[in-house]
Amino acid sequence: MDDSVTTMQLPSPAKLNLFLHIIGRREDGYHELQTLFQFIDLCDTLDFSLTHNNQVTISPLIEQLPTEDNLIYKAAKLLTPFKQDARFGIDIILTKQLPMGGGIGGGSSNAATTLLALNVLWKCHLSLEKLAELGVQLGADIPVFVMGFAAFAEGVGEKLQKVELDTPYFLLIKPNCHVSTGQIFTDKYLTRDTPPLRISHALKLGGHNDCLEVVKKHNPEVNEAYLWLKNHGDAKLTGTGACLFLAFDNWHDAERVRLATPQKWQSWVCRGCNVSPTHAVLNQWIEQNWSECRQ
Numbered sequence: 264m265d266d267s268v269t270t271m272q273l274p275s276p277a278k279l280n281l282f283l284h285i286i287g288r289r290e291d292g293y294h295e296l297q298t299l300f301q302f303i304d305l306c307d308t309l310d311f312s313l314t315h316n317n318q319v320t321i322s323p324l325i326e327q328l329p330t331e332d333n334l335i336y337k338a339a340k341l342l343t344p345f346k347q348d349a350r351f352g353i354d355i356i357l358t359k360q361l362p363m364g365g366g367i368g369g370g371s372s373n374a375a376t377t378l379l380a381l382n383v384l385w386k387c388h389l390s391l392e393k394l395a396e397l398g399v400q401l402g403a404d405i406p407v408f409v410m411g412f413a414a415f416a417e418g419v420g421e422k423l424q425k426v427e428l429d430t431p432y433f434l435l436i437k438p439n440c441h442v443s444t445g446q447i448f449t450d451k452y453l454t455r456d457t458p459p460l461r462i463s464h465a466l467k468l469g470g471h472n473d474c475l476e477v478v479k480k481h482n483p484e485v486n487e488a489y490l491w492l493k494n495h496g497d498a499k500l501t502g503t504g505a506c507l508f509l510a511f512d513n514w515h516d517a518e519r520v521r522l523a524t525p526q527k528w529q530s531w532v533c534r535g536c537n538v539s540p541t542h543a544v545l546n547q548w549i550e551q552n553w554s555e556c557r558q
């Protein structure tokens with residue numbers, strides 16, 4: 264195998280929940296959702312190098328996160344039984360840009376990117392559907408990153424219908440707090456009875472985020488940032504927070520508000536995407552290395 268097919272660099276994007284309705288709770292504690300996922304072009308980067316030592320290494324270490332708990336490591340271990348050659352290993356370099364505990368799915372995205380890359384480098388030849396089925400064992404947000412299209416999602420977030428959405432610019436703000444998804448979903452004041460919508464209505468009418476009130480209650484700084492952003496338009500919370508976002512028709516307006524954002528909060532202007540940046544780059548890579556991929 265030549266060098267071009269033993270290394271791969273992929274972007275690992277964030278997602279936004281344009282709305283997040285909780286319509287019920289399953290017996291296992293997981294919640295039945297209706298949500299609209301769109302990717303944004305704010306990304307981590309993962310560099311993969313194939314090895315033949317049967318090891319999975321990840322660098323640099325994420326502070327306070329043992330490698331065994333890193334979703335990248337867990338994703339690699341999930342694919343191990345499907346490797347074409349048991350000696351295959353992988354060295355992964357993670358360049359982190361996405362804030363953690365922000366509700367933008369950085370960890371889930373990293374896991375999905377790893378599944379997609381190793382499926383090719385380790386010649387597992389699994390379908391996207393099979394990778395999504397494996398991924399959901401690690402997290403409800405992983406399937407949408409594996410499938411790679413903007414989607415209306417139901418179930419726990421894994422039943423996906425592809426949608427074509429406007430692609431506005433978003434101002435994204437991260438208040439200085441880390442929200443635990445588990446804590447929000449177990450709060451007794453969380454409302455879990457939004458009536459289910461048909462996809463056509465959901466796309467026409469939009470929606471809200473049922474987690475907002477509970478997240479604001481636990482995190483005064485989210486409330487403060489929400490009130491600030493609301494002065495500029497229809498501010499929304501993504502996932503279980505802490506990140507908030509606001510859509511704009513053009514980059515200049517978004518950047519103008521970003522420049523006015525209190526400096527104590529991290530802020531970005533990014534663009535909504537209907538195709539995951541991971542898939543855009545991966546498809547190019549596969550085209551360039553097609554003959555080796557098929558072996």
Ligand SMILES: C[C@](O)(CO)[C@H](O)COP(=O)(O)OP(=O)(O)OC[C@H]1O[C@@H](n2ccc(N)nc2=O)[C@H](O)[C@@H]1O
Nearest residue numbers: 292293294371402403404405419420444445448502503
């Ligand atoms: C809030 C969202 O980000 C919206 O996209 C997701 O629903 C959360 O996805 P995630 O972080 O991949 O979630 P997981 O890692 O599977 O679960 C984290 C915790 O959230 C709760 N959880 C998650 C998803 C869901 N539909 N119902 C839940 O109750 C579970 O109690 C779990 O303990």
Ligand SMILES: Nc1ncnc2c1ncn2[C@@H]1O[C@H](COP(=O)(O)OP(=O)(O)OP(=O)(O)O)[C@@H](O)[C@H]1O
Nearest residue numbers: 333334363364365366367368369370371373444502
């Ligand atoms: N590769 C990874 N990158 C980020 N976090 C990871 C990773 N692997 C495991 N984690 C753990 O997952 C937690 C959630 O991180 P993540 O960046 O996915 O937050 P989030 O955007 O709030 O996720 P979600 O919206 O899916 O709940 C982190 O606090 C961390 O403990």
